[in-house]
Every structure is written in C-alpha cells, then in structure tokens.
Amino acid sequence: MQAASALIDRRHFLKAAGAVFLAGLAPGAAEALMRSDAVYASAFRDGNGAFGLAILSEAGDILATAELPGRAHGLASSPATGKVVAFARRPGMYALVMDVDGNAPPLVISAPEGRHYYGHGHFSPDGRILYASENDFDGNRGMIGLYDARDGFRRIGEFEAHGLGTHDMTVSDDGRLLIIANGGIETHPDFGRTKLNLDNMQPSLVLADAATGALIEKHDMPEALRQLSTRHVDVDARGRVWFACQYEGPRTDLPPLVGHFAxxxxxxxxxxxxxxxxxxxxxxxxIAVNRGEGLVGITSPNKGMAVTIDGKSGRVVNERAVADAAGIAASTASFAVSSYRGDFGDKKQAVNWDQHIIRLR
Known part of the structure; x- marks a missing residue:
C-alpha cells in the first residue's frame, strides 16, 4: 500500500499538470506516471551532446522533456504554479522556464548586461517572484535577481547577496527570508570557470529580508576554514538551515563538510x-532534506558516495557507493539519487544527468 504522502504528491502533480500535459504523454510515460510515488526534474545531456530538461518518475522513467540552449545546473519549481526553471551552469546567461501544464511553450530568460547566473534560484511561496543567484562580475559581488513570474519573468530588480561567489539559495517557508550560500570564490566570465582568489576566499551563509534584501545575519566561515566554500543549502521541518561545502585547501586536510544553523x-x-x-x-x-523522515542526504561525485544523516543526532544512518553521484532529493522514505552516468533510482538512461535533481510538489 502506498504512503498517503506519496499519493498526495502524485495527485498534486497531476492537478498542476492538467489535461494538456497528460494528453501529450506517450502511453508508456503516462503509465509510468501513474505508477510513480513522486515526480522529479533534472537537466541532462543526451548521447548526441544536446542538452535538455526532463520530468521523471521516482523509478527513473522519463515522462517529458524540453530542449535547453546549453548546459544547466540547478533547478527551481513552484508548487503554486507548476512552473519549473532550469538555470545555466556558471557562468551561463540563460534560464529556461517549463510550464508543466503544457499550455505555454518553454520560455528562455536572459541575465542582464554585467551579470551571469550562478546556476541556482528559488520561487517565493506564492510563485510570484523567482529569485536567481547572479554574479556582478565587474563589481565582484554576488547578487540576487528578482523576476516577475506573472509578467513573462521580467526582471524587476536585484538585491545584494552580501557576499562573494553566490551559489545556492532558497526561501523560508513563510517567504520572509532569503537563505544564501556565498561560496566566497571570485570568478569572471573572461576567465571561464577559473577560481581567482583561492588564497583569499570569503565564504559565508546569509539570511536576508526577502522583501527588501536587507542583511539580517551573516555567518562567515571560521578563519581556519576560509577555504571551505559554502555551496548548497536546504531547510528542514523545524526551519533549520542545512549547508554543504566544498574544500579548496590541501587534499590531505579533512575539514567538516556539512553543518546547520538557525x-x-x-x-x-x-x-x-x-x-x-x-x-x-x-x-x-x-544536499537535500527529507522533512517527513527527518533525514539529510548528501552526494559526492569525487569518489562516488551518497550519505544519509539523521537530522536530529547528526549520526550517519546509511552510506553507499554511487559512481559519479550527482543529484539528491527526498523520496517517499529516503532519497532519490542520480548520477552523471545516467542512473536514477533503479534505471539507467542513455543520458548524463546533471548536478542536481528536485522533487516536484
């Protein structure tokens, strides 16, 4: 018997998707959707080198796709509107909006002059505003771009991210706080993905006012961990922020890589x-939080590892080898994990999944 939460997830997705989306599915995809306990999205590259955005079942069946103009990285979705956004990989200049109800074609939006996307963003709870992590590369400062989802995702302003090398960000459940991971690494599109300040990094975690952008709290990394880049965040059921890091110091060091704060x-x-x-x-x-189970999951492609942590005790409850482990998102009982090799759940597709997956709610 399926868990009630799984049924709610699928029913909510079906309601948001609507008749146009469902009618457009191939028979096999429609059947896979009805069997699935959850629905996910991920960017990918296919065997011909083309990039795309896929909607997947929990079993790894591809339900629908949209073409992307280039490689993507992170994603955002709005439960309120059913829209899914894929952000270009740093230092990319595009974000693609996919409307899962099928009533509108995919929409490509572009970073303004002097900015590029950092690969992440998040919707306000009501789905009206899309916040995007951006780089003011000449000013050497992270920014959060604001886009009006009710008006063709027109860019309506920006806030300072109060840090350098802004990467992942999210929004509190009540919509009042922006939660920002500033990786502390200086980059410039003239130098591609080269990291320009590894000897003088400034990683931090920031809470900012979602309405004004005003700084509320800033947590700098301790001096001994200045090369510990704060990269990704998620929020648990208690409102506690979990963060995951990437270390740019000597390989022989073993710094802490995961933490939390409120x-x-x-x-x-x-x-x-x-x-x-x-x-x-x-x-x-x-990194991802499974709120229902009180778990935190992390992945690393470096040596191919997926780890599950108890959110209360901090104890590791599961670890398993996943070659080229990429994305992670909550599943019914634990976590769904993807890989660069095309693995998702128990299936291997003829694509390379990109770094992140999200669960559509």
Whole structure:
C-alpha cells in the first residue's frame, strides 16, 4: 500500500499538470506516471551532446522533456504554479522556464548586461517572484535577481547577496527570508570557470529580508576554514538551515563538510566519521532534506558516495557507493539519487544527468 504522502504528491502533480500535459504523454510515460510515488526534474545531456530538461518518475522513467540552449545546473519549481526553471551552469546567461501544464511553450530568460547566473534560484511561496543567484562580475559581488513570474519573468530588480561567489539559495517557508550560500570564490566570465582568489576566499551563509534584501545575519566561515566554500543549502521541518561545502585547501586536510544553523544561532558542523569524510573527497556536490523522515542526504561525485544523516543526532544512518553521484532529493522514505552516468533510482538512461535533481510538489 502506498504512503498517503506519496499519493498526495502524485495527485498534486497531476492537478498542476492538467489535461494538456497528460494528453501529450506517450502511453508508456503516462503509465509510468501513474505508477510513480513522486515526480522529479533534472537537466541532462543526451548521447548526441544536446542538452535538455526532463520530468521523471521516482523509478527513473522519463515522462517529458524540453530542449535547453546549453548546459544547466540547478533547478527551481513552484508548487503554486507548476512552473519549473532550469538555470545555466556558471557562468551561463540563460534560464529556461517549463510550464508543466503544457499550455505555454518553454520560455528562455536572459541575465542582464554585467551579470551571469550562478546556476541556482528559488520561487517565493506564492510563485510570484523567482529569485536567481547572479554574479556582478565587474563589481565582484554576488547578487540576487528578482523576476516577475506573472509578467513573462521580467526582471524587476536585484538585491545584494552580501557576499562573494553566490551559489545556492532558497526561501523560508513563510517567504520572509532569503537563505544564501556565498561560496566566497571570485570568478569572471573572461576567465571561464577559473577560481581567482583561492588564497583569499570569503565564504559565508546569509539570511536576508526577502522583501527588501536587507542583511539580517551573516555567518562567515571560521578563519581556519576560509577555504571551505559554502555551496548548497536546504531547510528542514523545524526551519533549520542545512549547508554543504566544498574544500579548496590541501587534499590531505579533512575539514567538516556539512553543518546547520538557525536564525540567532552560530554555525554547527556535523562530525562525520573519518572514513565517510575521506570517501567524500572534500567535496559535497548536493544536499537535500527529507522533512517527513527527518533525514539529510548528501552526494559526492569525487569518489562516488551518497550519505544519509539523521537530522536530529547528526549520526550517519546509511552510506553507499554511487559512481559519479550527482543529484539528491527526498523520496517517499529516503532519497532519490542520480548520477552523471545516467542512473536514477533503479534505471539507467542513455543520458548524463546533471548536478542536481528536485522533487516536484
């Protein structure tokens, strides 16, 4: 018997998708959707080198796709509107909006002059505003771009991210806070993906006012961990922010890679077992929270590892080898994991999944 939460997820997706989307599915895809406990999205590259955005079942069946103009990285979705956005990989200049109800063709939006996307963004809870991580590359500062989802995703403003090398970001459940991971790494599109300040990094985690962009809290990495780049974030059921890092220092170091904090508290790092830290290779590529189960999941492609952590005790409850592990997102009981090799769940597709996956709610 399927869990009630799984049924709710699928029913909500079917309601948001609408008749046009469902009618457009191939018979096999429609059947796969009805069997699925959850629905996901991920960017990919196919065997011909073309890039796309896919909607998937929990079993790894591809339900629908949209072409992308280039390689993507992270994604955002709005439960309120059913829209899914794929952001170009840094230093990309596009974001693609896919409307899962099928009533509108995919829409490509572009970063303004002097900005590029950092590969991540998030919707406001009501789906009206899309926030996007951006780089003011000549000003050497992270920015959050604001786009009006009710008006063709017209760019309506920007906020300072209060840090350098802005990467992942999310929004609190009540819509009042922007939660920003500033990786602390200087880049410029003239130099591609080259990291320009590894000896003088400034990683931080920021809470900002979602209405004004005003700084509420900023947590800099301790001096001894200045080369620990804060990259990805997620929020648990208690409103606690979980963050994952990538270390740019000596390979022989074994710094903490995962931590959490709440408003008004200092950062707390999880003391992972030494063998787990070694297996992560000083690099966590993605993090996700399973709120229903109280779990935190992380992946690392460096040595091919997926780790599940108890969100209350910080204890590792599961670790498994996943070659070229990429994205992670909550599943019915634990986590769905993808790989660059095309693995998703129990299936292997003839594509290369990109770094992140999201669960559509």
């Amino acid at each position: 408003r008004g508290e200092d950062l707390r790092f999880i003391d992972l077992p030494r063998q787990v830290t070694q297996a992560l290779g000083n690099y966590v590529g993605a």
